[in-house]
Amino acid sequence: MTAASAKVARRRAADLAFKVFCTIVTLAALAALATILWSLISQGLPGINLRLFTQSTPAPGSQGGLANAIMGSLMMCVLAMVMALVVGVLAGTWLAEYGGRSAYGSVVRFLNDVLLSAPSILVGLFVYEIVVAPLHSFSGFAGAVALALLAVPVITRTTEDVLLLQAATLREAGVALGAPLSFVIRTVLWRSARSGLLTGALLAFARISGETAPLLFTALNNQFFSLDMRHPTANLPVVIFNFALSAYDDWRQLAWSGALLIAATVLTVTVVARIVAKEQSRS
Amino acid sequence: MTDLALSPSAPPPRRRAAPRGAAIARVFEGLCFAAATFLLAALSGLLISLLIGGWPAIRKFGFGFLTTATWNPVTDVYGAAGPIVGTLVTATLALVVSLPIACGVAFFLTELCPAPLRRPIGTAVELLAGVPSIVYGMWGLFVFAPAFSKYVQLPMMMAAKPGSLLEKLTMGVPNGSGIFSASMILAIMILPFMAATLRELLMTVPAGVRESAYGLGATTAEVVTSVTLPYVRTGAIGAVMLGLGRALGETMAVTFIIGNSHGFPASIFDSGSTIASTIANEFTEASTPMHTAALIALGLVLFVITFMVLGLARLMLRTQEARS
Numbered sequence: 001m002t003a004a005s006a007k008v009a010r011r012r013a014a015d016l017a018f019k020v021f022c023t024i025v026t027l028a029a030l031a032a033l034a035t036i037l038w039s040l041i042s043q044g045l046p047g048i049n050l051r052l053f054t055q056s057t058p059a060p061g062s063q064g065g066l067a068n069a070i071m072g073s074l075m076m077c078v079l080a081m082v083m084a085l086v087v088g089v090l091a092g093t094w095l096a097e098y099g100g101r102s103a104y105g106s107v108v109r110f111l112n113d114v115l116l117s118a119p120s121i122l123v124g125l126f127v128y129e130i131v132v133a134p135l136h137s138f139s140g141f142a143g144a145v146a147l148a149l150l151a152v153p154v155i156t157r158t159t160e161d162v163l164l165l166q167a168a169t170l171r172e173a174g175v176a177l178g179a180p181l182s183f184v185i186r187t188v189l190w191r192s193a194r195s196g197l198l199t200g201a202l203l204a205f206a207r208i209s210g211e212t213a214p215l216l217f218t219a220l221n222n223q224f225f226s227l228d229m230r231h232p233t234a235n236l237p238v239v240i241f242n243f244a245l246s247a248y249d250d251w252r253q254l255a256w257s258g259a260l261l262i263a264a265t266v267l268t269v270t271v272v273a274r275i276v277a278k279e280q281s282r283s
Numbered sequence: 284m285t286d287l288a289l290s291p292s293a294p295p296p297r298r299r300a301a302p303r304g305a306a307i308a309r310v311f312e313g314l315c316f317a318a319a320t321f322l323l324a325a326l327s328g329l330l331i332s333l334l335i336g337g338w339p340a341i342r343k344f345g346f347g348f349l350t351t352a353t354w355n356p357v358t359d360v361y362g363a364a365g366p367i368v369g370t371l372v373t374a375t376l377a378l379v380v381s382l383p384i385a386c387g388v389a390f391f392l393t394e395l396c397p398a399p400l401r402r403p404i405g406t407a408v409e410l411l412a413g414v415p416s417i418v419y420g421m422w423g424l425f426v427f428a429p430a431f432s433k434y435v436q437l438p439m440m441m442a443a444k445p446g447s448l449l450e451k452l453t454m455g456v457p458n459g460s461g462i463f464s465a466s467m468i469l470a471i472m473i474l475p476f477m478a479a480t481l482r483e484l485l486m487t488v489p490a491g492v493r494e495s496a497y498g499l500g501a502t503t504a505e506v507v508t509s510v511t512l513p514y515v516r517t518g519a520i521g522a523v524m525l526g527l528g529r530a531l532g533e534t535m536a537v538t539f540i541i542g543n544s545h546g547f548p549a550s551i552f553d554s555g556s557t558i559a560s561t562i563a564n565e566f567t568e569a570s571t572p573m574h575t576a577a578l579i580a581l582g583l584v585l586f587v588i589t590f591m592v593l594g595l596a597r598l599m600l601r602t603q604e605a606r607s
Contacts, residue, residue, distance in 0.1 A: 014502070015505070022395055028384070040418060087318045094318060111323055114590060115322065117528055118532070118590075119585060120534065125579060152322065259418050
């Protein structure tokens with residue numbers, strides 16, 4: 001009797017300890033992450049003003065903004081997304097509709113999953129070897145290629161997932177009307193999976209817009225405002241990296257503001273992606 | 284039927300018009316196949332380009348590249364033991380710190396959290412998993428490092444008796460950067476990612492399985508440790524290894540705070556380097572072709588390490604998916 005009640009007491013104590021541990025670590029983790037967001041906002045917000053968007057990166061001690069870096073990042077991300085969408089949607093379509101069940105299909109799917117979490121700095125090295133070194137120049141194009149390589153696996157994965165969610169009767173109905181499968185895919189399946197594809201694109205955009213490592217030795221950096229992507233192109237992440245490690249207070253302020261801009265962009269895009277995804281699952 | 288077709292009065296059979304889009308059906312399928320093959324080509328191209336680029340260094344230093352710790356661009360002699368050990372130590376330490384916390388968060392969210400808070404906290408954790416690593420790096424450099432130096436590093440060094448083990452472990456310049464700080468930043472960075480993945484896995488446990496355990500009188504702790512966690516075991520190990528893979532290949536969160544010295548780290552507070560931070564710092568400033576080759580060979584080492592970890596992780600997650 002006493003042995004049994006002692007056992008119950010021990011189990012209760014273990015359970016209590018478990019619950020307390022889980023609650024405390026959750027609070028601690030949320031607090032740590034809140035601290036990070038708070039220092040980002042408190043340090044970055046004072047530097048957010050019109051100058052940030054209209055002037056280029058300054059020499060230390062003079063006024064300036066991040067206009068060249070913002071523009072460069074935008075150009076590279078948009079170009080990267082265009083390239084990645086074409087390749088990613090087609091590859092995802094092949095996995096879902098054509099060859100996904102073959103042995104080759106599972107190899108491709110596995111490699112895509114591995115690429116999805118590959119170290120981004122290796123992608124930078126790769127693009128340096130195949131684009132920068134042969135052309136003897138760092139360039140915005142090289143940066144866009146590196147970003148595209150990081151975005152493709154995300155888009156492939158979501159495209160495949162979202163196409164497999166579409167009802168088989170949709171395909172059958174289309175094919176029964178005499179349309180070739182490729183026509184059904186383009187006019188029926190892609191259209192009904194539209195918002196899922198959009199979610200994938202937004203997630204990929206969120207993924208690449210904060211990437212720094214692959215741009216360090218592909219796009220490099222540029223002090224001046226330039227729309228020419230054949231040459232080194234300024235971009236937010238690399239400017240943040242250089243300025244944060246500098247010894248000048250005004251450069252560090254710009255780095256914080258830039259980091260806030262990037263984090264806000266990524267979070268907004270992710271939230272929009274989730275809303276779009278929710279609407280897809282509702283319809 | 285045949286009679287009808289042979290009768291002279293029947294009109295010649297009309298050819299059906301090819302369906303719209305039939306002409307490009309093959310082209311479209313080919314394009315899709317090419318895009319899928321592109322993925323294969325990208326990964327093998329990555330490996331091949333690292334092999335070719337790093338070959339001069341591999342040929343010159345051979346196996347010693349992995350085991351010696353001299354990294355000297357002046358004499359053009361390179362040994363990668365420092366960065367390799369730095370990579371493995373920071374990633375492992377980050378995982379050891381992060382794993383119990385991530386598990387705690389995931390258990391809290393699936394078993395203990397009051398229902399109205401469940402979704403908001405879960406969503407917040409998922410969102411934080413997407414914050415770019417450079418933000419974590421900056422926070423580490425400007426907020427974590429000074430605080431760590433003041434409140435942890437200095438008191439510990441003061442407390443260490445000369446000649447004791449503690450003194451050996453805490454040796455170094457107390458500026459808040461170093462192997463240990465980098466590991467902590469990495470731990471904070473992979474925490475939301477692992478917690479979100481674990482939570483998602485735990486939510487796949489059928490309600491009936493969990494409820495029957497509670498119905499038999501199991502406590503929450505027992506339900507988690509002997510029912511739900513074993514149920515998702517394979518997937519959970521895969522998720523943890525994905526987190527490890529992230530920590531191994533992370534560049535920005537580490538480069539800011541690890542101190543960037545190439546020697547073999549003498550203690551956990553000493554400054555060091557990882558493979559990714561070394562490449563990020565030196566690649567554009569490489570002085571000789573051999574320096575570049577050595578950095579690319581370092582990349583090859585990172586490729587081999589992370590791809591083994593990631594491959595294993597994906598296989599395990601795949602097994603779990605197939606089971607549930």
